[in-house]
Amino acid sequence: MPKLSYLKALNRALADELERDPAVFVLGEDIRAAASNVTAGLHARFGSDRVLDTPLSEQAFTNFATGAALVGMRPVIEFQIPSLLFLVFEQIANQAHKFSLMTGGQCKVPVTYVVPGSGSRTGWAGQHSDHPYSLFAHVGVKTVVPATPADAYGLLVTAIRDDDPVVFFAPSAALGVRDDLDFAALAPVPLGVGRVARAGDDVTVVALGHLVHDALAVADELAQRMSVEVFDPRTVYPLDVDGLIASVQKTGRLVVIDDSNRTSGFAAEVLAVVAEHCTLTAPPRRVTRPDGAVLPFALALDRAVQPGREQLLTTLLEMS
């Protein structure tokens, strides 16, 4: 079977949706030249009106997309840098997200916000290395963080077809993941449905995005000592509560590895949900960025504040 990279899966999903639905268009900075490669070839194929290169005006073009969505379009915005989501938090959380309720259901805002390269990009320092999916889950914006090329394709297609705003985080550390795939089998993946990436009996590790691959590697490494189940929620909000509970009820133990800052982060929510529904045989653990972390530049410092395989391994061994 042919190989498909995560990055190419995003490109393929965009192309397929542009082809399928004339209401879809992509806008963002440097997308004509495809600086991030996500839109490679799309301008030549679909033209300037459907691959709309924008000036550096994130707040205006994010609202511009909302306005276009209000009259029937399905815009997809590419943000080159995850921290730009802080700049447009008002336009997503306070505008796009609120229109449906505030108008009594008179309108829909089907905008997809894609961040190809979220989290640390290795060496891009404090203002280019955030991973703010927990923030969007907190305000109730649909939020996905796919781990694999198939899920990247399937969730991007679903996000574009969804009638609400969806933020799509493509972790920088996952963009190079390549899988053998039957392209004909690529299909939409529903929001709010997780997957068991590896079945196990002794402990559930919940991981998102690139950390799913780290969790799988650690599970392999520990295979002789414990049976680790890796649960990938895929969608941060709405969370697959049933899938999470099913896994933890089976294993009785929980570790969450989460590329968010610790306080009020995604891992805290997973622990709370599990505490409300399950009886654990050991206290649950979190492997996260530290409280209030800002990623420092120097490589050793950058790595020191990101959750990784070593911390997960240590945490799992401590639990055994």
Added chain:
Amino acid sequence: MSTDLYRTVRLIRRFEERAIEFVRSGEIVGGIHPYVGQEGIAAGVCAALGPDDVITSTHRGHGHVLARGANPARLMAELMGRESGLNKGRGGSMHAADFSLGILGANAIVGAAGSIATGAAWALRQQGKDSVAATFFGDGAMNEGMLLEAFNLAALWQVPVVFVCENNGYATTMPVASAVAGSITGRARAFGIPAFTVDGQDPEKVLEATSTAVARARAGKGPTFLECTTYRFDAHHTFEHRTRLTYRSTEEITTGRSRCPVEIQGARLTAADRAAVDAEVESLLEAAAGIALGSAHPDPAAALSYLYAGEI
């Protein structure tokens, strides 16, 4: 047309006066930003629009919504948070919308709607329609970067949008002279957008200027900026009725109120015609108030209905 414009300004004036009474009596919770004194702008702009055009409005938005043809009973019910309101009681004074009339919502974040209207107008053109968007904002919005970014996008892409700045002299309590360096129209011209200052107290002058701007937009020539000078006769928000802020002198308020759009337009009608319109408006608003007061309150169990397009 004279009579129509008069009916609109009179309707807005009397609607606002009744709404202020309902704030005082407690039927409207949270207060309103009265449009009293600025009616000529909404009336003139909306009279220049066609059925397929769209508008966006502001926190001081009742006038825009009424001028665009929204049902006064449903707007009043919305201010009272009733199920029969335009937004089913989920939006209130600052978010009134009626998508069936192209009213894409009033927006409570100053300067936000300009870019939303620009996107809507661009998209409608992409869909092959000849729709134009008119977007209202105040002088205070001229200091919001997001709006200046929208001017740039609209000018770059020749978007059929009319930017309507209602310069009532104050951003809440901040005078324009203390807030805006350079000039308001100069900012639009910097983006290559034709910009004009119009007497916002005269509905016919606003209509004339907007008609030119709309024709230009429909002809594919892009955005126009209209600075409509006006004066807010009442409070920034009804909370001022209790706090008695002193940022405007009595003399200034008296002078400002001396040019009243309702009087300016009313003087163009015969006394008999004017009386007939006044009676018609009173009767309409009396019925509207009755309908609103008689409407059901929403069920608290449905507080988060419409949060998403479907079940999640």
